[in-house]
Amino acid sequence: MRYLSRWFLIVLATISITAFAQKPVVSLKETIEQIYKPYGLNTDPVSIYDTGENRIVSKRLAAVLQTDSELTAPGDGGALDNDPLCGCEDYDKLVVDNIQLLDENTQTATAIVRVRPSANNPQTNTISLSFVNENGRWLIDDIMNDDQSVYQLVVKSNHEQQEMLDGLQRPLPGDFIRNLFTSDDANALSWTLLLAPTSRKIVDSFSDMTADISPKDQEKNALPDIWNSNPLCGCDDPTTATLKDVQTKAESGGRTRVHARFTLANGAEKTQDIDLVNLGGRWLIDDYIDPQKGSLIQQLARIVITESHSQAH
Incomplete structure (x- = not known):
């Protein structure tokens, strides 16, 4: 009997703790007001893409937004062409006219918010x-x-992007590179989406570093222009190049180097080495090796490191 009483108390305590933990500390209306407050002050609101401690979206929504970020080239807008929290691209002292709370319980809720993006x-x-x-x-x-x-x-945008990327894959590295030169899908996608994770991180860092630098100043400082041409060919559109030959040169350290020889639309003959890695059965580009300029990724990494050191001092 004493055992049953003790067991009952433990179960009751567990239920009480669980119920207490499930109750939101901040009310739904206060949460909505906190989300929209920066819009009214013309300060930077917490983005729905934010994954830090200030995250305002659920794990479910955060997961698909993270995939969208990974499938979006630096500087592009991704699947969303505006801020869905205001239904606008720009705002000026946004005003929340009304908040209507619907279907609220301890676990889920719905709210209708009417806003004026400009006061x-x-x-x-x-x-x-x-x-x-x-x-x-x-x-x-x-x-x-x-x-x-x-x-x-x-979710729909992610699926379409991933389908295009999957369609570029080929079993052999040389065939994969051939496909990048001839596929319209490859040209439609940003070349950064085909990079291996470590190389993509370097390119993203370079993009963040140069985001506020004008093209004129980039040229003045001899910073490589990696956005107005595809490093696969050093031209705007690889499909306009005539591919002459593709050879797998070497495989070492988990890398496969492919050598491509091609003619540009203006008649210029060029060669390019591409380092590939196979991750999970997918070919990804680890580096572009230009015969004159050398490794693109190493060049960008040096610039990022140099700039980081100069800012630190």
């Missing part, structure tokens, strides 16, 4: 926000704007 403009946008309670916090699980689900939109 001096009467135009309003109506946003539907779905929330879930994760660890005592209300987090956005989906955003509906003009009857379009952000979650579904991003």
